Amino acid sequence: MAKNIIFCFSGTGNCLNIANNIAKVLGETKIVRIRDNVSFTDATGYDKVGFVFPCYGGGAPEDVLDFAMKLRVYPGTYTFGITSCSAYMGTGLAKLNKIIPLDYWGVITHQCSCIWLFPHKLMMPLLTIGEAQVRSEELAENMAGDISDGVVKVQRPPMNILNAFENMLWPAIAKKKIASFKVSDKCIACGQCVKLCPRGNIRLENGRAVIGSNCAQCLGCLQYCPESAISIGRITDKREHYHNPKIRAQDLF
Numbered sequence: 001m002a003k004n005i006i007f008c009f010s011g012t013g014n015c016l017n018i019a020n021n022i023a024k025v026l027g028e029t030k031i032v033r034i035r036d037n038v039s040f041t042d043a044t045g046y047d048k049v050g051f052v053f054p055c056y057g058g059g060a061p062e063d064v065l066d067f068a069m070k071l072r073v074y075p076g077t078y079t080f081g082i083t084s085c086s087a088y089m090g091t092g093l094a095k096l097n098k099i100i101p102l103d104y105w106g107v108i109t110h111q112c113s114c115i116w117l118f119p120h121k122l123m124m125p126l127l128t129i130g131e132a133q134v135r136s137e138e139l140a141e142n143m144a145g146d147i148s149d150g151v152v153k154v155q156r157p158p159m160n161i162l163n164a165f166e167n168m169l170w171p172a173i174a175k176k177k178i179a180s181f182k183v184s185d186k187c188i189a190c191g192q193c194v195k196l197c198p199r200g201n202i203r204l205e206n207g208r209a210v211i212g213s214n215c216a217q218c219l220g221c222l223q224y225c226p227e228s229a230i231s232i233g234r235i236t237d238k239r240e241h242y243h244n245p246k247i248r249a250q251d252l253f
């Protein structure tokens with residue numbers, strides 16, 4: 001059995017890459033992906049228990065919070081949470097902290113995966129994909145050093161009220177967006193999006209991907225599509241697609 005465990009939710013690979021980089025420094029660390037098929041509920045017996053997940057709409061993906069509610073962690077276990085975002089950390093860690101008290105909070109900004117809202121370059125600070133990746137790796141290594149040493153660090157989210165408000169409005173905005181998913185004739189029914197979807201919400205029908213309404217908003221299907229056949233509104237056809245440069249689609253299956 002590994003000594004440490006990291007639970008990771010990732011749509012376009014930034015968070016999986018961060019989790020990998022942290023695990024590399026910690027050593028003997030198992031990474032469990034938060035996906036529809038994960039039946040993991042027992043995190044007792046691990047020295048360090050961590051979460052790495054993106055900020056969505058000023059909060060956390062609901063899959064992460066639902067998962068955390070079912071998880072058993074020994075009181076006194078060292079716990080950490082790292083959120084990746086394009087600009088601001090939001091209330092995700094604060095929400096997770098209410099479910100599983102966290103000893104260490106970390107934030108790593110990276111390229112933006114929310115293609116229908118912003119181009120991927122619009123991140124804070126403004127960096128190219130390569131620069132953002134180097135920075136993310138350095139920050140992950142520093143945080144992993146802290147985590148390895150058992151440093152206790154709680155970073156309360158700035159603008160908590162604004163983020164909380166945004167996060168309150170988010171489900172309605174997201175629901176509208178999800179309804180506008182389109183799969184074009186370019187689809188070659190390769191099935192990659194079916195394997196990527198963390199909620200099993202995509203199926204192949206008559207030689208084409210069909211996206212259901214139970215979407216986690218991760219956008220992995222759209223961003224990794226080899227034919228750029230998936231869109232949410234015309235703006236997503238015009239914008240350059242993005243996924244983490246070190247994470248291939250199959251790493252996320």
Ligand SMILES: Cc1cc2nc3c(=O)[nH]c(=O)nc-3n(C[C@H](O)[C@H](O)[C@H](O)COP(=O)(O)O)c2cc1C
Nearest residue numbers: 010011012013014015055057058085086087088113
């Ligand atoms: C639906 C959606 C909503 C997002 N909302 C925010 C946000 O409110 N604030 C922010 O700074 N970044 C936001 N982002 C950007 C992601 O948090 C960021 O790109 C993250 O690194 C993606 O991680 P991943 O590649 O592991 O999926 C959002 C991304 C998506 C897909």
